[in-house]
Amino acid sequence: NFDESFDNVLIFDYDKAYEEGTVGAEELIYSDGRERLSLNGKWRFHVDVFDSAIRGRFFDEVLKDRQGRDIPSDFSFETWEEVEVPGQWNTVRPEYALYEGTSLYLKDFDYSTLKGEEKVFLRIGAANYECRVWLNKQYLGKHVGGFTPFMFDVTHQLQEKNRLLIYVNNTRKSEAVPSLNFDWFNYGGLTRGVELIKVPREYIKTFKLNLVSDNQYDKLELQVELGGYIGRARVCTLSIPELGISRELEIDNKGKVQAIIKAKPELWSPDNPKCYQVKLKCDEDEVTDQIGFRQISTSGHRILLNGKDIFLKGLCVHEESPLHQRSVSEEDIREVIREAKTLNCNFLRLTHYPHSEKMSQLADEMGIMLWEEIPVYWCLEFANPTTYKNAQNQMRELIKRDNNRASVIIWSIGNENPDTEERLAFMSGLAHTVKEMDDSRLVAASCLIDLDLYQIKDRLTEHIDIIGVNEYYGWYFRDYDGLIKILDNSHVDKPVIITETGAEAVSGRHGQADELYTEECQDAMYQNQFKVISKYAYIRGITPWIMYDHASMRRMSTIQKGYNLKGIISNDRKHKKLAYYTVQEFYSKY
Ligand code: GCB
Known part of the structure; x- marks a missing residue:
């Protein structure tokens, strides 16, 4: 069988190489001062539901059978449609909106050949989720993980005329990081920039x-x-x-x-x-x-910036443009930071995966502290060593990318994960990796509450510097008594941040405070939450859920219509809900 024979060769060999760390493992500090060629702009594009292109070896361009004889083919790169890189295929056509699977990207470009002993790296800013790359018909390698940059040394493959073919697949998989179930939109494609970077031999x-x-x-x-x-x-x-x-x-x-x-x-x-x-x-x-x-550190319940006690006044934010896209422009990001500052925030929690490096660069420049996170979200295959290696790799790639960013004060190793032995080993391992790589920042995670004991209780807290707590009293739980009981009952020896709390409101819908999905109901929740939370001295920060309404494939329901509506600002960023002003006022007092 033609298809299967190629599957074996391709999938088996490449997976092994990835396991051994021999592909996709290049590393290069990302900074100005080097000669670069941007490959952003128009690319050719092809949705490939059945992986026919890989099975049919499109990258060879001439199709041969095992005996080396030509076989008829019915494809031409010339007929592929055009898309923009960076971007996501979901917004290219309505038919691709919910597509999860393989797509191929193709770019032809010229490169002046190298004269001396220079090296050239191909850098892909992010490809969600799995990516395989061919340059001039030669396979370079694969990368797994949708949000961090990776590089290939292409010195020996580059020619004057070049053809770059990139496979991207965003199929959700049980063993992946994140796994099958998550509350954000699974955008697919080359969502951040692609470029060539030239360096000298050393x-x-x-x-x-x-x-x-x-x-x-x-x-x-x-x-x-x-x-x-x-x-x-x-x-x-x-x-x-x-x-x-x-x-x-x-x-x-x-x-x-x-x-x-x-x-x-x-x-x-x-x-x-x-x-x-x-x-x-x-x-x-x-x-x-x-x-x-x-300097960032903790002392007892306090978080110290440059030795001074601070309260983290923040919001959670997903990476999504007002045009329902993952690929965001510099202006989109500036707007997020400006808005956060207008809200009197000094902090943002970038959920639930690494956002663009432009975000941390601008946060440095404009002055806002950041929590950066990897998508160790809800349930993962915690006992699976490949899953661990994948999460660890994503964490490492993020730290390497942003380790000179002053704005990044916290690395988060995950969000709301079940307290099992496997998860404890997995996440304490990640905490250890972070500490080993970077002692100039704090490690955190959004941990668990024990709803029987009414207590913040999670064995992971021993391994981290800051305890994140997500609680939705006033929304998923309609009263606040439980919250008060939990906060009274919890004896923590570290600073706590309420990393999530929130309520849904349809932008522009008004009614009574007890009428669900109205702005008044959302606002009442904020007022009650702030009243309770501000009484506990060990709580040293808040990042309510969430700054903007955001798209989510798991919310294709009557009122939400594909969106998580807990934003205090509408998804198109045009409408501020009532809670916006409550947050703004509360933060003005700190
Ligand atoms: C959570 C998750 C977040 C969800 C949010 C919600 O606990 O961490 O990703 O979007 O709740 O709205 O339910």
């Missing part, structure tokens, strides 16, 4: 610069790792002109730099989002970035 692979942890304010810690290291570069130069820093630092024989540099930067905070122009040069490679410096 290049800066990773670099991290932050204030030395342990609440010190006069020392920076620099960690650099070079890629392709052959011992040519002996030193790298760090410059931060505004701090009068220009330091040559020695590279060790493994191509690494670890240095402590005396400096007393002005501290970053939402009120003073001070960032410094930083340049790092190693031989021929040079990267530049805007970096802010701050």
Whole structure:
């Protein structure tokens, strides 16, 4: 059978390579200062429900049988439709709105051939969910996980005329992260940008610069790792002109730099989002970035930013444009942050997966603290080692991407997961991974309440710095007595953030406060919640659910009509519900 023989070759070999970490595992710090070629814009596109293109080896372009004889084919790339990258296929045509499966993207582009010993990486900002890539008919590898960037070294595949073919499949799977059931829209496709990045033979692979942890304010810690290291570069130069820093630092024989540099930067905070122009040069490679410096820590029930007690005044937000798209523009993101600041927020919880890197860059610039999360959401196959590896990989890719962003103060390892032995091992493992990679931020998760004992109770809390609590008193539970009982009964030794609370309101629907789905009902819930929550000193932040109404495939129902309506602003961002003003006023008092 033609189809099956190719399935075996393709699926078996590539999965094994992925398992061994030999494909899709390239790493390169993302920053300005390098030669890049954007491949964004118009691509050709083909929905492929039965994977015919892969089975039929479209990427070979000439179809042959096993004996090498031509076989008739009925396809031509020229006839594929045109789509925009970044984007999602769901908005291309009404027929694709709820499509979950395979699609193929094709881009032809020219590249001037490499003269010296440079390397070129192909970087895909995000592809939801599984992605396989061919360049000039050669298979580069696959990536799993819909929200983090990944790279391939394409130095040897690049030609003057190039054809890039990308398979993206957003089928929900039990073993995936997230798994089968989640409350947001499963957009499919190349949802973030695609580009080529050129680097010299020895290049800066990773670099991290932050204030030395342990609440010190006069020392920076620099960690650099070079890629392709052959011992040519002996030193790298760090410059931060505004701090009068220009330091040559020695590279060790493994191509690494670890240095402590005396400096007393002005501290970053939402009120003073001070960032410094930083340049790092190693031989021929040079990267530049805007970096802010701050300390974040906890002490008992308190959260300390630069040593000072803060209350996190936030909101949850999904990544979705007002046009019902996952791919968001810079202006869309600026609008979110501006709106949050108008609401007197100093914090946003980016749910439930990594948002675009543009968000954390702009949060640095505009001054808002962030909670970043991976989609370890509800039930996963916690006992499945492949699922763990996948979640861990998504966490690592996110940390590597944003480790120089001052705005990111919390890494969240998950949301509302059942308290089983397998889940505890899985998530405490993730907490450990985070701590190992980054001691300059806090680890959190939205944990569990025991509804029999009326207590915040979750074994995971031992492994994290901040306890998130999602509770929907006033909505899923209509009264507030339970909430008061829980908060009275809970003896936590760490700061708690109410990471979710909310109620549904159809934008513009009015009625009595006890009439469900009206703005008055939603608003009453907010007023009651704030009254209760503000009495508990161990609660050090709130991020109600949610800033904007958002699309969700599991809410195809009478009133919700495909949307989670708990936004305090409508999905098109045009209408502010009554609760908006209650949040704004409450936060103005802190
Ligand atoms: C939750 C989830 C969130 C949902 C929300 C809701 O607990 O964490 O993803 O959208 O409740 O509206 O039910």
